[in-house]
Amino acid sequence: MVILLNVIMIMLAFIVGMCAFSFANVVIFRVPNEVSLKTHMYCESCSENLKFYETIPVFSYIFLKGRCKRCGASIRVREFVNELIGGFLSVFILLRFGVNPVLTDTFRMNEILDISLGQFNFSLATVVKLLGIITILAYVVMLDIITLVDNDTMIIYDGFNIVVFVISIISIFTMPGMGIVERIIGIFVVSVPMYIIQLVIPNAFGGGDIKYLAASGLLLGWKLELVGVLIGILLGGFYGMYLMAAKNYDRKTHFAFGPFLCIGVLTAMFIGQDIIELYSQYIAWMKSDY
Numbered sequence: 001m002v003i004l005l006n007v008i009m010i011m012l013a014f015i016v017g018m019c020a021f022s023f024a025n026v027v028i029f030r031v032p033n034e035v036s037l038k039t040h041m042y043c044e045s046c047s048e049n050l051k052f053y054e055t056i057p058v059f060s061y062i063f064l065k066g067r068c069k070r071c072g073a074s075i076r077v078r079e080f081v082n083e084l085i086g087g088f089l090s091v092f093i094l095l096r097f098g099v100n101p102v103l104t105d106t107f108r109m110n111e112i113l114d115i116s117l118g119q120f121n122f123s124l125a126t127v128v129k130l131l132g133i134i135t136i137l138a139y140v141v142m143l144d145i146i147t148l149v150d151n152d153t154m155i156i157y158d159g160f161n162i163v164v165f166v167i168s169i170i171s172i173f174t175m176p177g178m179g180i181v182e183r184i185i186g187i188f189v190v191s192v193p194m195y196i197i198q199l200v201i202p203n204a205f206g207g208g209d210i211k212y213l214a215a216s217g218l219l220l221g222w223k224l225e226l227v228g229v230l231i232g233i234l235l236g237g238f239y240g241m242y243l244m245a246a247k248n249y250d251r252k253t254h255f256a257f258g259p260f261l262c263i264g265v266l267t268a269m270f271i272g273q274d275i276i277e278l279y280s281q282y283i284a285w286m287k288s289d290y
């Protein structure tokens with residue numbers, strides 16, 4: 001019975017994740033192209049409205065063999081892949097922060113879903129824990145949107161950062177494991193140094209990157225924020241070296257830094273707490289040697 005319940009939860013998480021990232025695809029295309037989000041789903045090539053069965057995440061792409069039924073224009077593979085990634089990420093979020101209580105230390109929210117333990121009691125606490133998982137998924141959807149839009153346009157829109165900030169405020173209530181002081185320090189710990197660097201070296205970062213990190217810090221707390229940014233800088237640095245090696249790069253070349261920050265932050269959400277623990281063990285070991 002418990003196993004069946006877990007299988008249902010995982011399938012549900014996969015479907016919710018695919019749908020959420022399908023919505024992200026719409027935002028990623030429409031916001032830079034200034035198309036209203038309220039417009040009916042349509043083919044970008046022949047402008048015909050899509051039927052319901054043409055808008056099902058992942059499955060429509062397979063069913064339509066990647067082409068519009070009317071005009072034959074190809075549907076972007078990236079959107080299909082993004083929807084699949086959304087499904088897997090959503091399951092990963094559930095497993096990391098929900099089903100297996102051993103794995104839920106990142107935000108120090110132990111046993112988020114009592115459901116998995118066979119205790120199907122919908123107490124207020126369980127509801128808050130479930131809302132915590134939904135908050136994390138909403139935040140990850142925003143990471144996806146910011147990553148791909150920044151990759152396409154080199155812009156992190158203020159509107160996205162406002163949504164991230166609102167999700168972060170909600171997380172104060174839905175993810176009570178993280179202390180408020182740690183969160184408030186998180187707003188400033190990276191954004192303020194970046195802002196100062198920006199004053200000295202104009203265009204060192206985009207203003208959107210700084211606002212994004214301020215908004216995220218409230219959700220992540222300063223420790224995970226620092227880990228995420230460090231991973232992001234490492235990844236961005238490797239990418240810069242790759243560009244230099246491929247000789248597509250001179251000192252003036254800019255590339256979008258947002259995607260690396262987002263991937264760094266995502267990594268920190270899942271394994272940041274483990275990295276911090278390993279690091280503090282290492283420090284303790286270093287100290288004990290002298």
Ligand SMILES: [Zn+2]
Pocket residue numbers: 043044045046047048068069070071072073
């Ligand atoms: Zn078409």
